[in-house]
Amino acid sequence: MIDIIVVDDEELVRFGLRTILESDPELRVVAEARDGAEGLELCRLHRPAIVLMDIRMAGMDGLTATRELTADPAAPKVIVLTTFDVDDYVYQALESGAVGFLLKDTPPERLIGAVKTVAQGNAILSPGATLQLIRRFTGSPERRVFPGRSRLDDLTDRERGVLLLLAEGLSNAEIGARLLMSESTVKVHVSHVLAKLGAGNRVQAAILAHESGLVCDERMARGRRDGAGQGPRGADR
């Protein structure tokens, strides 16, 4: 059973999400909150696995609540809700420790699937859209401050390889298939990478990999190798 708390200032949104989530026997909405402060309180009380968090609310907003919530090591995983703007605020929420974002009008089966994906923690939620968002905001020059460069140096070659694939949105199973390892081995590597980078989750590790320029450097290097005719991309790793 996966316990969930929904934080949104609109009753209609809370009701809709609860109806959809509880239609799956494995999911349970244990509480609903109208703003960030109430959400924090209810999380302390119920210790849910997942929090669905609106960004913009009267009272304490979702960014602040996410930041406070994820500061706790035993924090629930926060999924940010957005109406239809995937913008700077969503990116800030990811930087603040949210594991992903969902549009409020996501169809029921995808919504349920997303919550389960996050609960398992083996992959980035909707990797395509998430990576697009990360690239958009790490692409801007003022964002590129190379904060994690030195921390990246602590990684072994294997871990670096895992991080690169993780930062491209691959799940543990996919990384395992690509690097010829078992999924549980990948899991161990991922946990080492997160610990060494001081990242709270996969998305933060991906952001770090993009911001530090690691992904960019690697892509260029690969481009050069491909240009030299050394076979298809990814075949040599």
Add this chain to the structure above:
Amino acid sequence: MGRDRDPLLKGVAGGRWLTAFDLTMTLLVVLLALFPGGSGEGRGWVVVAALALPFRHRFPVPVALLACAADLATPTDGLGLAFTYFLAVSALIQGSRGNPLTWVMLAISVVVVIEPWSVDYYREDTAVRLVAVVLLSAGPVLFGLYLRARTELGEAVSARAELARDEELARMARDRAEDRNRLALELHDSLGHELSLIALQTGALTVAAPADLPGIADRIGGLARQAQEELRQIVSTLRDQAALPTYGALLSVAAVPGLIERFDRLGVVASLATAGDLTRLPDRVDRLVFRIVQESLTNVLKHAPGTAVEVSVAARPDLVEVTVINTRPLDGTRWSAEGRVGLQGLADRAGQLGGAVLWGPAGDGGWSVRAVLPLAETAPPR
């Protein structure tokens, strides 16, 4: 000067009427030169110089040179030659912009007119002839200077007019862009919000327990009506805007007086009182104030036509207060919460900004809508 005019024509003359003038002059000089009389010596030179006259603005120095050659070639100066000389030299002066060649050419022209080598000529009537020669050489110079001053003045005036027109066009483009931007944001904030809620509820509908279905269907219907109401208001705003001559105020407090004027034509008489600086409201607040007044007046038109309405918009240091109060309808219609669909959507938006919209019966059987909107952004925009 027209930008699209044929460059050759532009070289020939400054404008169309001047071209006609040139043709007439050239024809006249040619006729005068060909007219039998005098010795007729050098007549060919005069005709060539006259034919070159239309090009005097484009090639001032060669044309002046031709005129001088014609002067030297004719022993007795006729009227045609005088015309040619006059026009050629005045064009030389008019077009000269610090070109040293011009001054060399002018000196040559003056010498050619004075003919210092024909000393015999000045023996008789010395004073009269000297004056005549001076006038003949000074005349075209003065006329050329006059033409030049006039051209420069005209250019300065048209440059200033062009600048003003460019500025006006830029301002209009800016205003229109602002209108479009505000419209886009308004559609986003109003319809986008409701449509996304409808999608969410529809999702719930597919998985909900049978007992919940009527309730959810009801909510979807309510949201759809709310969205439709919003759309209707925005479309009517656009229609108003199309009829207005100005841009840059679409969906803003600045458009409230125009809104009241329009409702006045529909039979809703409203007074407007404003206080404080309403020109620096945050964009969301600005649009919402307009929409609240618009929605309230629409409700008065629908439910209480013929009543007196007081609209007040006041900016305080940290919030804006909007009040729309109408008196009791004459036919005694009772107010109900029905038809407040549009206000609910606006109240939701006010809530997201940390404000509120409240409505209810006012004193003597009338109705009031009150809104308080904070000026500081309390949370990131949705």
